[in-house]
Amino acid sequence: MQNSQISSDSLPQHIAIIMDGNGRWAKEQGKPRVFGHKNGVTAVRKTINAAVRLNIKAVTLFAFSSENWQRPEEEVGLLMELFISVLSTEVKKLHKNNLRLRVIGDKTRFSSRLQKKIQDAEQLTANNTGMVINIAANYGGKWDILQATKQLAQKAVDGELTVDEISEEMMTQHLTMSDIPEVDLLIRTSGECRISNFMLWQLAYAEMYFTPIYWPEFNEDSLADAVSWFVNRERRFGCTGEQVKALMNNQ
Structure with a gap:
């Protein structure tokens, strides 16, 4: 099969990632957990670039x-500070590349x-037309x-809709x-094989790819390996990871 046979139509439109293993990876390096979280930011950059x-x-x-x-409270505090730092340093790069955050x-x-940093980042990139990063x-x-159910319930109470009008599409x-x-x-x-309360509704028909690789x-x-697996699962085109990588390099 030639690389040209892999089209964008065969690729996933929306990829969700549970970024797991930062702490365990850091422990294996003899480092504190926050070391893993910081190195996880590098993995985010690489993943976004590839996507x-x-x-x-x-x-x-x-x-x-x-x-x-x-x-632990200390770890949560460090994560919040890391979140603020990343928003401060990365959002301009995302905006420059027409990405929406x-x-x-x-x-x-x-x-x-932190709420102000989030608001500023979202406003800066709101009109960008490239890939959306959630x-x-x-x-x-x-x-x-x-929260969706409460919104619909309130509309029913206010007389804006009836219970019978509530549908999957409306939800x-x-x-x-x-x-x-x-x-x-x-x-x-x-290596964990569960979804951990992540996007329960939106994952209804998703293909699920579990890898032993730690997030950092x-x-x-x-x-590329995950996308190749998806293409083989969804489209049966039989492509390889190397072909997906070639497609990335040709964009």
Whole structure:
């Protein structure tokens, strides 16, 4: 099979990633957990660059779940500071490359400083027309469904719709990321094989790819391998990781 036979139509439009294994990777290096989180930022850069080259429409990264507040207070504090730092240093690069950044989740629990950074980043990139990067922070799939349900319930109470009018399509429209395609490919690193309350509705028909690679070690080749697996699962074109990499290099 020739590389030219792999078309953009066979690729996933929306890739979601559970970035797992930062702490375990750092422990194996004899370093504190925050060392893994910092190196995880490098993996994010590589993944975004590779996704852009493949003309992926949207990437959603699970950065901080609603359950992660249970972690040690010091680690949570360091993660919040890292989030602020990354927003400060990376958003201009994203804007320069016509990428749109959005943060999804319940942002009310974040500090006012972090909320302002998020607002500024979203406003700066709001009109960009390239790939959408969704950062799921203080996010949970149950929360997403619940907030959509509450919105619909309030409309029913206000007489704007009846219970019988509520449909799957209407529910989808009230979830976060309702304006982009549902997830085609879910990637989880570190060898764990569960979705951990991530995008429960949007993952209904996603292909799920679990890799033993720790997130800080995930790179362009890792994404190419995952996309190659997806193409073989979804399209049965029988392409290889090398062919996906060639497609990336030709963009």
